[in-house]
Amino acid sequence: MLLILKQNANYSSLKEKLNNSSASYKFLDLYGKKLVVTWPDTYVENIKDESIEIAVKSKRQFPLVSNEWKKDPTIVKVKDVEIGGDRLVVAAGPCAVEDEEQVLTVAKAAKRAGAKLLRGGALKPRTSPYSFQGLGERGLEILRKVGDQVGLPVVSEIMDTRQIDMFKKYADMLQIGARNGQNFDLLKEAGKSGMPVLLKRGLGNTVDEWLLAAEYLLLEGNGNVVLCERGIRTFEKATRFTMDIGGMIAAKLQTHLPICADPSHPAGKRELVHSLALAAVAAGADMLLIEVHPNPEKALSDSEQQLTPDSFELLMNRIRALANVLGRKV
Amino acid sequence: MLLILKQNANYSSLKEKLNNSSASYKFLDLYGKKLVVTWPDTYVENIKDESIEIAVKSKRQFPLVSNEWKKDPTIVKVKDVEIGGDRLVVAAGPCAVEDEEQVLTVAKAAKRAGAKLLRGGALKPRTSPYSFQGLGERGLEILRKVGDQVGLPVVSEIMDTRQIDMFKKYADMLQIGARNGQNFDLLKEAGKSGMPVLLKRGLGNTVDEWLLAAEYLLLEGNGNVVLCERGIRTFEKATRFTMDIGGMIAAKLQTHLPICADPSHPAGKRELVHSLALAAVAAGADMLLIEVHPNPEKALSDSEQQLTPDSFELLMNRIRALANVLGRKV
Amino acid sequence: MLLILKQNANYSSLKEKLNNSSASYKFLDLYGKKLVVTWPDTYVENIKDESIEIAVKSKRQFPLVSNEWKKDPTIVKVKDVEIGGDRLVVAAGPCAVEDEEQVLTVAKAAKRAGAKLLRGGALKPRTSPYSFQGLGERGLEILRKVGDQVGLPVVSEIMDTRQIDMFKKYADMLQIGARNGQNFDLLKEAGKSGMPVLLKRGLGNTVDEWLLAAEYLLLEGNGNVVLCERGIRTFEKATRFTMDIGGMIAAKLQTHLPICADPSHPAGKRELVHSLALAAVAAGADMLLIEVHPNPEKALSDSEQQLTPDSFELLMNRIRALANVLGRKV
Amino acid sequence: MLLILKQNANYSSLKEKLNNSSASYKFLDLYGKKLVVTWPDTYVENIKDESIEIAVKSKRQFPLVSNEWKKDPTIVKVKDVEIGGDRLVVAAGPCAVEDEEQVLTVAKAAKRAGAKLLRGGALKPRTSPYSFQGLGERGLEILRKVGDQVGLPVVSEIMDTRQIDMFKKYADMLQIGARNGQNFDLLKEAGKSGMPVLLKRGLGNTVDEWLLAAEYLLLEGNGNVVLCERGIRTFEKATRFTMDIGGMIAAKLQTHLPICADPSHPAGKRELVHSLALAAVAAGADMLLIEVHPNPEKALSDSEQQLTPDSFELLMNRIRALANVLGRKV
Ligand SMILES: C=C(OP(=O)(O)O)C(=O)O
Ligand SMILES: C=C(OP(=O)(O)O)C(=O)O
Ligand SMILES: C=C(OP(=O)(O)O)C(=O)O
Ligand SMILES: C=C(OP(=O)(O)O)C(=O)O
Ligand SMILES: [Mn+2]
Ligand SMILES: [Mn+2]
Ligand SMILES: [Mn+2]
Ligand SMILES: [Mn+2]
Structure with missing residues (x-):
């Protein structure tokens, strides 16, 4: 109740x-x-x-996240960027922060093309312990510095409750990753932090579980939550994950929170990213999260799916045209 | 080779x-x-x-379906309707043919709104033997009659090899359903018939299996094949099936055949159909297959997902605007 | 009702x-x-x-298949072999009938080891049209001849309604394959034939859909149905399919029909077949269907998963020991 | 290398x-x-x-977990209990620690029936923030006390890196839950702790990802790892999760680590637990983890799947008989 x-x-x-x-x-x-x-x-x-x-009395399991009591869409502010309002917000940046030059190159290109947020992982959740694990605090420092220099607020993935203070220092928005979509202690701490949260759907989680994860955040008094669909695990292996546009819309119809789509991770391959991004926009996403790297083939993580700055710029033009018809600015 | x-x-x-x-x-x-x-x-x-x-020498398992040898997109003609060309083609109609008036009402509305093909099931693949199984030949007669009256070619689902002659008599395009996506005898006969085929992806089939099913058709000398994504089986139950836009695009990148999306069956619920349809168009679908019923709540099958004629008209307007930006007519 | x-x-x-x-x-x-x-x-x-x-008044969607009205387990007779009774029945044989000698070698070994039915595909549902499609009627002739010679009733997969008469002539039991698990015309004809049916669960089908497929058979007056779990499509690719023991038991708890497990197809690899077979027996399967080939590496289909006759004999000894503890003979 | x-x-x-x-x-x-x-x-x-x-040079991605270099099965010791040796080890206890009497009742019954470890969650990973979240440290105290009283080492789920010291104080074995199957910081800390770890497979994780999660533990120098299959997310909803016996065996064939099966969580319903437990034993599991509650219907979590002490005793008798044939003691 x-x-x-x-x-x-x-x-x-x-x-x-x-x-x-x-x-x-x-x-x-x-x-x-x-x-x-x-x-x-x-x-x-x-x-x-x-x-x-x-x-x-909510008919759903997530009274706070539900739009039964709050009919107006929630606008999440990350510094001066508003997510969930008239503008479609695009966050762009490398999968992982690798060095300052890399981030700067991407950040400038992203800004020029119309991105409003800079992304970049300093701590990387890697399937294998032998894969590049991220630069850690040094990565966050770089991201912060470049973000300030270029004039873009920054979002980065937090992986553990002990990192909250570090993220408060460097980041404008916390990303909670697909592998932590049901890491309930992390959700509680992110809720307590009051920081804006980009909450990815767990790769094996239902729409209901995703919305309940958001409920954990709101129940700590933190309403600054953006839900992010990034593909689910299915039998299909032609793509890395199956981007669930239907599930994204099913979520949107039940909540006042803004919805983001990450086309990069479900695609797994560069050549699929544009189409998935456009599909998400057409379906009504409020935000996109897109991986861009100055030299994708040399990337230390997710090298097959990152766009070049040029391809990103082209995509932004296509997104802009599409958003326009849908009555939205970028 | x-x-x-x-x-x-x-x-x-x-x-x-x-x-x-x-x-x-x-x-x-x-x-x-x-x-x-x-x-x-x-x-x-x-x-x-x-x-x-x-x-x-094809690198893929489906040399004929592959675009390695045939780089120009194939245009499938159903009477005078061209699928795979400049125009986005929309097929609309009821899930099942129920009576003449029902089909006529929908057909007129569909035509007025811009649909170019009339759909309607005369033989229905129903999970339960106690569900309405379709009107059979009488259903095809109605579909044919209404199609001719309104001036729309007709597409209908064939379920068994013994029905080929009957479909030759009444239908302009054979639909092979998701439950027959690997019914190889049916594929062979549909191939031999030479009729245009709308080949749905099996609900548990990979993109490769779907393209190999199409290869069965082409290997019989029938190149008039449209591939139709209609949602796959996944753990997510917020939608009836999970529409796999990524898989659809992965298919498109490998084949010269046109691609159709059916947003009705993955949605399972009316309120999700518009978004899925728009997403498919934005991603590059050449055709849409949409269920429309004059009185969806009374429909004898798929009653929760069928659009009213009014909602369909609205959707067509949205599709037209979108297609326009993408350089396509409807 | x-x-x-x-x-x-x-x-x-x-x-x-x-x-x-x-x-x-x-x-x-x-x-x-x-x-x-x-x-x-x-x-x-x-x-x-x-x-x-x-x-x-059944609480389930499949009143005939349900054990609400018929509490005693149904025993399906294939000639003199009883499936669903005290004895665990094992059917063994090659994936595909390739030639008489091949089938004879396997049949003798199978019989000697304790198998009670001979399996072998004459018509093969192959993902690719370029794969071996089976010997057709000649295959059924061989199977029949060898079955008679060795003294084992034979089961073989039917793929299309037009083949019913041919199967009546040669086979003792119809197998309906995973790709035809919702081929409703085939189910109706198999029902009308009155022949014992081994009904595989569709690879993308739920337990309910599988039981409803069986309801199609019973509603034609054919109660001689054995349900066969053979693995479902999931994200896991370490095995060919995911054998769903839980689903198999969930089915068994709702029906009077006997349940078979096919460990060969979910395994996809020889070295997993024994464990899956034993698991199915321990969980309560009434029958097993196992692929055995005199020279698996040369097999024209499913070559990685077929057991050698020696390995099959060893497995039968292990099954016998296990069944014994569970109060069952083999 | x-x-x-x-x-x-x-x-x-x-x-x-x-x-x-x-x-x-x-x-x-x-x-x-x-x-x-x-x-x-x-x-x-x-x-x-x-x-x-x-x-x-390992052919696999997890050189330490792989059995290429270490052919003898690893025996993980939890106090004096050996997992992975001749004896099949059963851990039993409530889903959640609710109060001392509850745990004591179950612990005595479990011990009497032949269980060798006591389980019980003090911190519960609950999908909804409104569900019982566990007693926290008080729960661990109870578990420790009862374990000592009854003479059973205790295993309990850790959810966050900050809890390591608390678990060192109270628990004999750390359980890492299905929702933390790729919580890499937690894996690293659990690795550093040196404590025996029961590592559940993430509900959306492949066998390879699960073995790579174990590699994280071993790479911290902690070889005391037991892998636990507890069901994966699939389209099937007749059971809570799909117990992947095939995946479990595929893992076992590649690793020297012992394998545990948890039949309770995939079952989701009491009446399926016995069959799944027996199947896992027949397939070769080294350990079982089973939820038992003195009064399941009143349980504060997982109430539908917990066994009564009587049903557990019966199951232990069935397991013992089965293990016996397989050359194993309980
Ligand atoms: C790791 C990332 O995403 P996800 O958690 O969705 O896999 C990422 O954004 O780089
Ligand atoms: C039955 C239909 O579709 P599908 O085969 O995709 O379920 C249909 O188009 O009505
Ligand atoms: C093709 C077969 O099985 P399934 O239909 O289960 O794939 C078979 O038994 O050889
Ligand atoms: C929560 C539990 O398990 P899992 O992590 O497998 O869901 C448990 O063992 O109670
Ligand atoms: Mn990434
Ligand atoms: Mn329909
Ligand atoms: Mn086979
Ligand atoms: Mn539990």
Whole structure:
């Protein structure tokens, strides 16, 4: 049950009633509203209190993430970039931060082409321990420096709860990766951090599980969440993962949170990235996350799927034309 | 090995050489070319003959379907409708033919909105034997009659080899359904029929298996094949099937055949159909197959996913705008 | 609704009542019972008649296949071999019939080791049209001849409705393959034939869809059906398919029909076949279908997964020991 | 490349050569051997040194986990319990630690029935933030206390790197859950801890990814790893997950590490647990992990799949009989 409270009311009698029920509950400030989430529903169905404006009984498992109580789309701000509004936001950058020159080259090209955020992994979740694991803090330093120089806010993947302070120092947005899509301690800490979060769908996770992962973030009082579809595991091996446009839309229809699509990881191959990006835009994505590398063939990770700056620029032109027809700016 | 032969040459010495090798081979007329397919490759690598224009060794398992030898996109003609050319072709109609009035209502609306083909199942592959199995020949009669009346060629699903003559009588294009995506006898007969074929990808089939199913058709000398992506089986249940845009593009990059997308069956729910349709168009589909019913809630099959005529018209407008930017007419 | 009728009663008043309702219905003789299936349930809930012994309202979609009305396990007889009884039945033989000597060698070895049925494909459903397609009728002749010579009933895959008469002539049991798991015309004809059917689960089919495929057979009055799990399509590629023991048991708990496991096709590799076979026996399979070839490396199909006769003999000894502990003979 | 070194040799010249190459390398003590892993292979192919006993070039991506260099099965000791040896080891206990009495009841019953390890989650990875999240440290205290009282070593799931010290204090074996199957920071810390690890396969992970996750542990010098198959995500929903016996065996054939099967989580329903457990034993599992609860219907997590103590005892008798035939004790 979601209780939307009157602002500046006295909540003490409500608290008492909740304490006397056997329900669990949590007071939250989200999107400028005072809320109480209580569960399970049945325990509090009859609670009435002066301070309650509306009580919303969600038909879904994720009352906060659901658009049942909040019908206006949420706009997530990363510095001055607004995700979820009129503009389609594109984040671009290398899979992994490799060195300053690499990031700078990409960042300049990305900015020129119209990207609004710079991405780049400093900590890389690699299937094999023998693969390049990322530059660590040094990578974040580079990303921060280049982002500032070029004038793009930066997003980078956090892999572990112990890294929160480091990311607060260097990053503007936390990326939670597909392999941590159900790392619940990390979700809780990212929620507590209050930082904007780009939450990838776990590669083996259903739409419901993805939205419930977001609910973990919101339940910590952090409403700055962008959901990111990046392909799921299926039997098909012609692509690296199967980009689930239908699942992305099914999510969008249930939530007020903005939705991002990452066409690079499902593609796995450069030549598929454009089509998947355009498909996601046409289907209604609010944001795209695209891997770009100055010299993809030499990349230390995901070398087959990264676009060259030229190909990215071409893609941006195609995206712009498409977005235009859909009534959106880039 | 694919041998492209000189026109009007004498092939008898080539035939003799092939007979003397232990290779299997087949002479074909496809797209105005004389061809020989021989296999396995290794058996004929050294065959040389006057009558051979070029010998193409395919890197893929489907030499005929592959675009290695035929770089221009194939245009499949269904009466006067061209699939695979400049125009994006939309086929619309009910999941199942239920009665004449139903089909007529939809056909008129579809035509008015810009559809170029009329679809409708007379024989329905139903998971349960207790579900409506289709009107049979009577359904085909209705479809034919309405198609002629409204001026739209008709496409309908064939389920069994014994029905070929019946379909020749009533239909302009054979649809082979997802449950028959590897019904090899049906593929062979559809190939022999020479009729245009809309070949759905089997719901559990890989892109390679789908292209090999098409190879069965071409190897019978029938090059009039449109490939249709309609969603694959995955763990995700928020949609009925997972529309595999990436797989569709992976197919397109390997073949000269036109590609169709069916957004209705993967959606499973009306409210997802528009987004999936637009995504498919943006990704480069040459054709769409969309279920439309005058009164979807009363439909005898697939009632949750069929669009109303009004919603279809709206979708056509959105598709037209999108196609326009992509340099395509509808 | 399933109506179990009194034997030798007068059914005319019941028929009249059914005709007067708007329900569909079918009279059947199954397992020595007179039955009427009617659908949808709601239309006939209130029908009462002298001739009705019990009316069973199934909670499942497959009333005939369900064990709600028939609690005793069905025993399917293939000549004198009983499947579903005390004995675990093993069918063995080559993937494809290649020549008489090949089949004879395997048949003798299989018989000696304890197999009770001889398998062998005369018509092969091959992913590629360039792969060996089977010997056709000649293959069935060989199988029949060898089966008679060695004293083993034979089972072989039928691929198309037009082949029913041919199979009646040569085979003791029809196999319906994984690619035809939802070929509904074939299911109907196999049902009408009355022959014992080994019904493979479609590689992309759920347990429910598999049981509904069996319902198609029973609804034609053919109760001689053995369900065969042979692996499903999943993301895992370390094996050819994923043998779904859990799904097999989930099926068994809902049906009176015997269950077979085919460990050869999910394994895809010889070295996995023993373990999968033993797992299936331990889980409760009533029958096993195992590919054995005198010289697997030379096999014209499925060469990596076929066992040598020696390995098969060893496996049979292991199966026998296991079955013994489980209270079953081989 | 894996270099197995002579004991007590002087490694300084080897170190120098490695430093002079551009290869990465790591010295390790594993299973009583001195080893160096170097990568990528090509960089060190020609290195020769006095101190090298054998250089093993693995054909697999996980040289340490692979059985190419270590042919004898690894026995993982958890206190005095040996996993991977002659005895089949069964770990039993509740999904979640709920209170002392609950754990004690189960622990006594489990011990009596023949279980050798006590399981129980103190930290629960729950899909929903509104589900019971576990008792935390208090849960570990209870588990430890009951384990000591009853005389069973305890295994419990760790969810985050910050919990390592707490687990060192209370647990005998770390469980890494299916949702953390690619939580690489957690894998590294679990590796460094040196504690025995029960490594579940990620629910969306391939066999190769699972073995590579284990490689992360061994590369930290921790060879005490048991691999646990617990079902993968597939389209089938008749069971909670699809237990991949084939994948489990494919893993076993490539590694020296012991393999555990968890039949409870793939089953999702009590009535399927016995069959899946027996199947896993027949296929060759070295260990089983089974959820048992004194009153499953009241359980705070996984209530549908937990066995009662009585059902567990019955299962143990069936397992014992089966193991016996397979030449194994319980
Ligand atoms: C690792 C990445 O993505 P994912 O978590 O989706 O695999 C990435 O964005 O580089
Ligand atoms: C049955 C149909 O499609 P599919 O074969 O893709 O399920 C259909 O087009 O109505
Ligand atoms: C083709 C066969 O099986 P399936 O239909 O299960 O692939 C076979 O039994 O040889
Ligand atoms: C949560 C558990 O398992 P898994 O990680 O396999 O889901 C468990 O063992 O209780
Ligand atoms: Mn990447
Ligand atoms: Mn339909
Ligand atoms: Mn076979
Ligand atoms: Mn559990």
